[in-house]
Amino acid sequence: MKTSNFSYLFWIRLSKTIDNTAPLYLRAKLGSRRKEISLNTRVPIDLWCNESFRALGRSPEAKHINQKIYEAIDKIEQILLEFERTNRFFSLENFKNEFTNEEAIEETMLGLFDYHDAKMEDVLAYGTLKNYKTTKKYFKDFLRLKKRSNIYVKELDYKMCIEFESYLRKQPGLNNNGLMKHMERLKKLMNFAHTLELIPSLPHESFR
CATH class of the missing domain: 1.10.150 (DNA polymerase; domain 1)
Structure with missing residues (x-):
């Protein structure tokens, strides 16, 4: 398993803006490859901070968005630990399958x-x-x-x-x-x- 060059961040896709809100995505990167995973949440554009990758303020809406992000981070860390524990081959495809709970492609x-x-x-x-x-x-x-x-x-x-x-x-x-x-x-x-x-x-x- 190799996750040393794995990284991730959260962002909003402005190209899909509707009523001044944009969908929230997780961008996972391994080397030069990357995958984008929807978090099924829309974020008001004026609440989003591109520097901290979080919602600004302490409004209920901002707290809900940031809670969604913190839950995603916890899930990412658990997935990485599980790959480490089982010594499974790590790829973005397998990571996405684990994150979205989709059926993984057979690795045999x-x-x-x-x-x-x-x-x-x-x-x-x-x-x-x-x-x-x-x-x-x-x-x-x-x-x-x-x-x-x-x-x-x-x-x-x-x-x-x-x-x-x-x-x-x-x-x-x-x-x-x-x-x-x-x-x-x-x-x-x-x-x-x-x-x-x-x-x-x-x-x-x-x-x-």
């Missing part, structure tokens, strides 16, 4: 295959999705030989990519072209994981 390889298929169902052709399922079957069998039922996405490194290629070369009826197609789909899957911020870098960048 087999879960990633399933999540990819579900998201690409209306994008990729049926035959292409079927090919991904075949690659998943080979990868599942490969893990079984390693006495693993599954692995975390972050566990797939360059060495394991080489081992999976070696495993495919031993499969009867699978020619070199078919082997490369499976490796290509694995590469695309890891690109997908990188886009989802499940991994900080791509294990196959040096793979040829």
Whole structure:
């Protein structure tokens, strides 16, 4: 887990101003990446301070807004402590899922295959999705030989990519072209994981 370059602040989105009020957002940042999460609260523009990131004054409305912010801060700290305690892979996507209580994306390889298929169902052709399922079957069998039922996405490194290629070369009826197609789909899957911020870098960048 890496949260040392994680930061956050609260702000109001002036582009969505209605009746002199703007929605309150949490902006979470990890390195150069960032995500914005609505706190489902509107703030009168004349109450907001851009320096303290809080509502000004002691009116009931200002107190309500600031209480919402303090509750968000408590929740953020609890989330960070939980990631630290469990040593889970930390990403903005996972942080947002925890903060909003949304169902987290599976962080395992087999879960990633399933999540990819579900998201690409209306994008990729049926035959292409079927090919991904075949690659998943080979990868599942490969893990079984390693006495693993599954692995975390972050566990797939360059060495394991080489081992999976070696495993495919031993499969009867699978020619070199078919082997490369499976490796290509694995590469695309890891690109997908990188886009989802499940991994900080791509294990196959040096793979040829």
